[in-house]
Structures are given as structure tokens and as C-alpha cells.
Amino acid sequence: MSLSFRVRARRGDFSLDVAFAGDVRSLVVVGPSGAGKTTLLQGLAGLGPVDEVHLAMDGQVLIDSATGAVPPAHRRGVGYLFQEGRLFPHLNVEANVSFARPYATDPMDVAEALGLVDLDGFETRWPATLSGGEMRRVAFARAIAARPRILLLDEPFAGLDVRRRDALIPYLIRLRDEVGTPMVIVTHDPRDVSALSQAVLRIEDGRAAARPEPA
Secondary structure (H helix, E strand, O other): EEEEEEEEEEEEEEEEEEEEEEOOOEEEEEEOOOHHHHHHEEEEEEEOOOOOEEEOOOOOEEEEOOOOOOOHHHOEEEEEEEOOOOOOOOOOOOHHHHHHHOOOOOOOOOHHHHOOOOOOOOOOOOHHOOHHHHHHHHHHHHHHHHHEEEEEEEOOOOOOOOOHHHHHHHHHHHHHHHHOOEEEOOOOOOOHHHOOOOOEEEOOOOOOOOOEEEO
């Protein structure tokens, strides 16, 4: 699986210009806080203004601002897991997980997605009744329920205890290796790098600090 992207963006005095190309299904992006890691993911997902964005997989261009091929966020086939979870407070768990399914060609059943994160039977619960870890797992289920073409994960295991984290990692590996879903993972946790990465991209001050490294 070949993956390539470039994002250029500006936020006040901060500028981002990061590109990557390689034969990987899982790229882990690391770097200090404020380096631009989340800005990179948001640019690829269409969740923030950019000066330039390009994303291609196996030679198929999904997004290319140079040619005007910039579909809206909900049409990009990109799954996104925010750091904070960001559930819709006015929707129950089932409705939250179902949110992106109408835009998917082969969506996952809500029950299947919740089962993968050990939340069977939570469909009628409301976000206000969930613990922090439960909210995080619902957000994860929402990100995978649409079977995205690429999955962007921003600190994917924040707020989860070790048992829940260890339970989710094998599924991400199966998603990567068996289903073939590529993923870009932002993390500060060396365990995530060890478990999930096929290559590591370090960002500092909005720029790639060095050539991508094999994991």
C-alpha cells in the first residue's frame, strides 16, 4: 500500500508544510506539542483551512487542491478520531456511531462497531452518562463504523486504561493488515509507535524533522 500526502497550512504566526510518501499502511506521526501534528490531520480530513492539500493511496488521488479535487469532509472517505472524543451531546450512542454511515458504501452495523470496543448494549445511552473512557470508545466506534478508506487517529488511546488500550490495538492491527485500511496515527506514547507503526514521521515546528524512519 503506497501512501502519499502533503499539507500546507497557516494558523496565525505558525505555518505547516509536511509531506510524506512511502509504502506503508500505518504511519505514526510524533513530535513535541505544538509541532503541527493535529493541524496535519485536520488538513487531510477537511476540518480546517489549508493552503495546499494532496492525498493519494496506491496511485489513486483522493484529494488534490492543485487540480480542484477537494471534496467536502463527509465525502472524503476519511475516518477521524479526535483527541477529546467530541460526541454529539444531543444524540444517543447509537445515533453518534451512525452519524457517518449514510456516506459509506459498506457501513458497519452499530452493534458490531460497539462490540469491537466492548460497549455492547450501549446504544440507548447518552454521552452525559458515560465515563471519559466510555466516551472515547464510542468515538472510536464512530470513526470505524463507516469503514473509511483511511483512518486518522489523534492520540487514539487517550483516556483509556491499559486493559482497554490493549484490547483495541489488535483490532487496529487487523484493520490495517487484513482489511487493508491505511492509518495515520498521532501519538506521544512510545507503546503506540512500537505496536502500530510501519514508519515514523517526526514533525518539529511545522516541518518534517528528518526522513521517515522505519518502525
